[in-house]
Ligand SMILES: Nc1ncnc2c1ncn2[C@@H]1O[C@H](COP(=O)(O)OP(=O)(O)OP(=O)(O)O)[C@@H](O)[C@H]1O
């Protein structure tokens with residue numbers, strides 16, 4: 093049975109998609125069958141894996157109940173990694189789902205049909221606390237929260253934890269935080285040190301030991317439609333996401 | 348009469364808030380009376396100017412029509428720059444305003460009462476295309492679109508232009524794009540060159556001549572609650588935002 097991780101943070105540009113694409117491909121390369129669900133209308137995770145959303149079925153008709161979830165799943169270039177793509181129509185769900193009964197659990201219903209087929213399911217989220225993110229919080233077993241090592245990224249953490257608490261009580265009693273992931277860490281600048289220290293002080297045991305460094309190869313890989321392990325497997329970016337996958341696997345092995 | 352500029356892009360972390368705070372303070376320091384409106388529930392522009400939103404009235408009761416807009420305006424440390432702050436309650440407007448008549452024009456109604464008092468009004472937006480951003484598009488005379496010089500940031504441009512077109516036809520006939528602003532440009536890496544060339548190829552005359560370089564001082568300034576001109580006036584970040592203000596002023600002088 094799959095463990096479902098949602099990758100969330102309403103602060104923009106903190107590395108949600110980069111983490112979703114590269115962590116999912118690292119668990120697949122470690123032999124665990126993995127599904128990545130792109131629930132962001134920007135469809136960055138979809139193009140980051142080299143797929144064009146205009147050519148395929150996407151999450152949009154699945155959430156509206158028009159298509160069965162199995163019909164939208166695509167194979168990717170990474171053996172063992174499938175993708176459920178997104179496209180810009182997903183912007184409409186924020187309004188169209190408002191009148192649906194159980195609107196916050198549409199994604200959960202779709203995912204529950206797939207759990208038996210995968211070891212891991214990851215969900216990439218948009219930078220907001222709207223209905224798409226609430227669906228991802230309701231569907232998840234655990235959350236991965238990327239935090240960029242910058243000042244503004246610290247500010248949003250309070251709002252996010254408040255929202256997680258509300259979803260936990262209302263829709264998903266077993267929801268837990270798997271870990272807070274420090275991203276774009278640049279040892280040469282003070283701000284990175286300060287933010288990392290601040291996060292470790294407040295969240296100690298919930299912070300992943302793996303820290304993702306700022307590495308230009310990670311920002312180049314999406315323009316080739318490849319995860320970092322296929323674009324530049326010896327880069328610091330690739331090594332750090334493999335370390336993260338090992339850390340996650342060792343936790344779930346015990347779990 | 349003020350010109351109203353909204354700073355928009357649903358892609359996260361592209362430099363909307365950094366542009367809002369530093370461009371608004373640069374126009375104020377050039378002697379133009381300026382108001383910055385923070386319409387992002389993350390309230391980064393509010394803290395970037397050293398103010399704590401918990402202690403003041405914010406945009407939230409203004410949009411709901413409970414308080415007059417004048418009552419929430421604060422002076423900042425920068426002479427000639429006022430702020431209309433935000434706080435996390437603003438997340439609620441996306442749902443609470445849905446049943447209001449003219450819900451997309453609530454911000455415009457508030458701003459129209461202030462136009463006579465300022466030369467420039469800037470609106471910082473959240474990273475989404477929801478009701479808060481639609482309000483900012485409806486209220487604006489012109490748009491400033493920051494684009495990070497990274498691959499994923501290029502992808503979202505199509506969606507944004509589609510939404511602008513829809514708002515233009517439905518709610519704001521005179522809306523125009525003032526300019527596309529290239530941000531976090533790093534001359535040492537290929538991606539920055541490629542993205543800048545791509546944007547200039549497609550949008551030629553609409554791209555600001557000023558390019559904002561990646562400059563660590565810009566990411567340090569918010570932790571001191573100061574715009575770059577007060578934190579490090581001789582930094583490349585400060586100089587580039589002053590250049591941008593001059594470019595904007597020279598356009599509006601002719602306009
Ligand atoms: N560790 C890193 N080193 C260098 N660049 C990175 C790193 N992680 C992410 N990036 C780049 O930073 C930008 C933001 O990352 P990404 O798009 O993954 O964030 P996000 O949280 O998914 O953004 P959004 O909020 O828009 O969904 C992208 O251009 C990405 O390529």
Ligand SMILES: Nc1ncnc2c1ncn2[C@@H]1O[C@H](COP(=O)(O)OP(=O)(O)OP(=O)(O)O)[C@@H](O)[C@H]1O
Nearest residue numbers: 104242359360361362363364365474560561562566
């Ligand atoms: N030119 C720059 N050089 C270096 N760092 C920058 C620059 N511009 C912005 N930053 C930093 O990058 C991060 C993202 O910028 P910012 O928060 O302004 O983007 P945003 O588009 O407002 O994000 P959001 O989508 O969450 O509202 C911040 O930590 C900011 O300090």
Ligand SMILES: [Mg+2]
Nearest residue numbers: 108109132136
């Ligand atoms: Mg993303």
Ligand SMILES: [Mg+2]
Nearest residue numbers: 363364387391
């Ligand atoms: Mg912002």
